[in-house]
Every structure is written in C-alpha cells, then in structure tokens.
Amino acid sequence: MRVEIWTDIACPWCYVGKARFDQALAAFPHRDEVEVVHRSFELDPGRAKGDVQPVITMLTKKYGMSEAQAQAGEDNLGSQAAAEGLDYRTRGRDHGNTFDMHRLLHFAKEQGRQDELIQILYRANFAEERSVFTEGDERLVELAVEAGLDAEAVRTVLADPAAYAEEVRADEREAAQLGANGVPFFVLDRTYGVSGAQPAEVFTQALSQAWGERSPLKLVDQGDAEACGPDGCAVPQH
Numbered sequence: 335m336r337v338e339i340w341t342d343i344a345c346p347w348c349y350v351g352k353a354r355f356d357q358a359l360a361a362f363p364h365r366d367e368v369e370v371v372h373r374s375f376e377l378d379p380g381r382a383k384g385d386v387q388p389v390i391t392m393l394t395k396k397y398g399m400s401e402a403q404a405q406a407g408e409d410n411l412g413s414q415a416a417a418e419g420l421d422y423r424t425r426g427r428d429h430g431n432t433f434d435m436h437r438l439l440h441f442a443k444e445q446g447r448q449d450e451l452i453q454i455l456y457r458a459n460f461a462e463e464r465s466v467f468t469e470g471d472e473r474l475v476e477l478a479v480e481a482g483l484d485a486e487a488v489r490t491v492l493a494d495p496a497a498y499a500e501e502v503r504a505d506e507r508e509a510a511q512l513g514a515n516g517v518p519f520f521v522l523d524r525t526y527g528v529s530g531a532q533p534a535e536v537f538t539q540a541l542s543q544a545w546g547e548r549s550p551l552k553l554v555d556q557g558d559a560e561a562c563g564p565d566g567c568a569v570p571q572h
Contacts, residue, residue: 335545337369337523341518342432344459345375347518347560355537357418375517397566408427433502434492440498441498451478471492526540526544531559
C-alpha cells in the first residue's frame with residue numbers, strides 16, 4: 335500500500351501531522367508493506383528565494399494579526415508539538431521560500447532517503463536556532479548529508495534551478511486535482527484521503543480501511559483538524 339503525503343517544510347501542522355501519522359503507522363500490523371511518499375506543496379510559492387523574514391512579521395503582514403495574536407498562535411503550536419514529543423521554537427524562527435527543499439526531497443526519493451531528509455528539514459526549521467533560509471545552499475547541503483546524501487550530488491541539484499522543478503510542479507498540480515487546498519494532506523492507496531493534522535487514531539482508522547481496497551478517493555469521516563492553507567495556519571486559541 336502507498337501513502338502519499340502532501341506537505342510543506344514551512345507548515346507547522348505538517349510537522350505535527352507527520353508525528354501523528356508515524357505513530358499510527360508504527361502500530362499498523364502491515365507497516366512493513368506500506369510505502370510512504372512525500373509530495374510537494376508550497377504554501378508561499380510566490381515568495382522570492384532571498385525574501386526571508388521572521389515568522390511573526392510574516393504572520394502580522396500576511397494575515398493582519400497583531401504581534402500578540404501571532405505570538406499566541408506560535409505558543410499554542412509549541413504546545414501541540416510538545417504533546418507529540420517534538421521540539422518547537424516559538425521565538426526567533428524565519429520564513430522563506432521552500433522550493434529548493436522540495437527539489438531536494440525529490441532527489442532524496444531517488445536515493446531512498448526521502449523520509450530521513452524531510453524529518454531533518456522539519457527539525458532544522460522548527461526546532462533549531464540556525465535558519466534553513468538565511469545561510470544559503472551550504473546549509474541545505476549540510477542537512478542533506480546528515481540524511482545520508484552525497485554532498486557534491488546535492489550541490490549539483492541546487493546549482494541547477496531546473497533539476498526536479500517539474501516534479502515539484504507536477505505534485506502541486508496533482509494536489510489541486512485531488513482537491514487539496516491545504517496541508518498536510520494524506521492519500522492512502524488512492525482510496526482514502528485524510529486532511530489536516532488528525533489525531534493518530536484517525537490515521538489508524540484510515541490505514542485499516544484503505545488496506546487492500548481499490549476504489550475512488552473519498553475522505554475519511556474525520557471532523558475538523560488543523561491545517562495550513564492559503565489563508566494561513568489555523569491555531570487553536572484555547
């Protein structure tokens with residue numbers, strides 16, 4: 335069975351949602367027969383590569399929040415992440431263009447290291463003090479090497495703007511065709527869709543239902559869950 339997950343490295347609910355899905359997958363009896371593929375979805379595709387700004391500044395400018403509202407949202411996200419055993423910096427993070435990271439994730443898939451790289455990129459973006467946006471390509475090379483990729487091969491990919499660019503765009507077109515207007519978005523064997531950072535038990539239900547089935551994509555009865563979309567990242571205010 336194949337599980338495809340549309341995500342963006344800049345999406346905090348994707349970071350949390352992956353942890354919840356991984357928990358469900360670890361307990362799934364057929365986990366060794368499940369292939370997980372990470373697909374590309376940019377939340378801010380129009381942002382220039384060099385346009386980097388603090389997350390709080392981005393939130394206040396893009397969504398009309400006050401700084402206090404933006405910071406409260408980050409604090410709540412930090413609590414949600416901590417509940418899943420994840421580190422999350424609620425102060426001092428940057429926001430920028432993620433296109434090169436998505437290109438590298440496609441390269442990593444060919445090398446069998448995609449899951450390792452996406453986890454490292456999430457950690458670097460959400461938990462570490464060093465920015466993934468302000469130190470240039472060598473920061474991404476360093477993280478890719480940590481994921482088991484060859485440094486020179488990574489530099490070659492980053493130096494060619496066309497490398498894996500069409501693969502990223504194809505993922506984004508497919509997301510639109512499937513009706514995904516926010517992330518994370520999980521598609522199980524092209525049979526079931528799960529939208530948002532659902533609780534682990536919802537992913538457990540979806541894995542069980544999708545196992546062995548072949549039918550048109552339909553959404554699991556799941557209720558509301560947090561996700562990131564064009565209008566921002568919903569954050570619980572309680």
